[in-house]
Amino acid sequence: MSWNFALILFVLLVLTGVVWMMDVAWLRPARQRRVADAAAEFDRDRAPHLARVEGQAAVSQHRERTLAEAGKAPWWVEYSVSFFPVILFVFVLRSFVVEPFRIPSGSMLPTLQSGDLILVNKFTYGIRLPVVDTKVIGIGEPQRGDIMVFRYPPEPDVDFIKRVVGLPGDEIAYVNKELSVNGKPVPRERMGDYFEPDRASYSAEFSEQLGDVSHRILLDAQPGGSEIYPNVAFPYHNRCSYQPGGMRCTVPEGHYFVMGDNRDNSADSRYWGFVPDKNVVGKAFFIWMNFSDLSRIGGVR
Structure with a gap:
């Protein structure tokens, strides 16, 4: 049972670690570029019209929502990036320092x-x-x-x-x-x-x-x-x-x-x-x- 858990933890560590590295190297920079492009397009094409129709406060809200959607990562990237540090900490602690038993x-x-x-x-x-x-x-x-x-x-x-x-x-x-x-x-x-x-x-x-x-x-x-x-x-x-x-x-x-x-x-x-x-x-x-x-x-x- 313990050996199986260690193997499962190791597999999860590898999978989330690979996604984390992919995010740092390629996915996150790509999202940042999409956000920059979306910001430029919004300021050029949509902001003037929204300012006249709904006011400046509405422009800020629409811009924030548009940039958030442009920069949103896929769910599997979000979960992997969030859980990788936790899994890494548990893996190192359990493998090299202390492990609980009943x-x-x-x-x-x-x-x-x-x-x-x-x-x-x-x-x-x-x-x-x-x-x-x-x-x-x-x-x-x-x-x-x-x-x-x-x-x-x-x-x-x-x-x-x-x-x-x-x-x-x-x-x-x-x-x-x-x-x-x-x-x-x-x-x-x-x-x-x-x-x-x-x-x-x-x-x-x-x-x-x-x-x-x-x-x-x-x-x-x-x-x-x-x-x-x-x-x-x-x-x-x-x-x-x-x-x-x-x-x-x-x-x-x-x-x-x-x-x-x-x-x-x-x-x-x-x-x-x-x-x-x-x-x-x-x-x-x-x-x-x-x-x-x-x-x-x-x-x-």
Whole structure:
């Protein structure tokens, strides 16, 4: 959906931009010449007669109307010239600076809720060409703990949002609901219980320290592990092994391993594999609105 919108915006930008340039180079000068010719013809042929019959005030009104008609641009030129600066501003802002997204599900609870409207920094991970999404300037790379928006690998037209857990070369293990990175358990501390309205149930809430980022996660209250079955034969699936209660993966170069903060209710890299760098969109950094709860507005991490 996001990729389609970017393509539509790009096409509109090109079309209106071409018309805008045509107007500057040829159409507008031609209109100005028509106005000048119409003014000369009116002053020579019509003005004296109108002055005698209707008075000088009427001459001015008729002259203004005649010149306006002579200088009127076709509707498609008017619309293109009017909308081109707006489309250009939106295109540049959305492609290189920030892009808005809406959280559609509870997979990132308790950090992000369904209905949160967030802003995503588009240049944190480098400057990419719009539409084709090819990185041309490397500014930074995703880090463990980042909340990252990306194009869902099995369906690139769909945007997903998850937390970066594994970087290229990392060994990720998730066994019996315990997360380890490169053989070291990720520290977490029990905080209490969290009520999920969508599921009408309680989950155990923990504070987790992933890299430099301290954040909250949810785990279903029942003890023990859970079986993980990949739902697709994803690229580099041979780098993952599945076992009773969990799985282990080694992240390939140029890819990332991501998970939802709502660990038992998130479709993420455990099931469909790694996120290639070419699919990265940006880093979520701010909730700018939630119409059901205005207190949600603020930064996220």
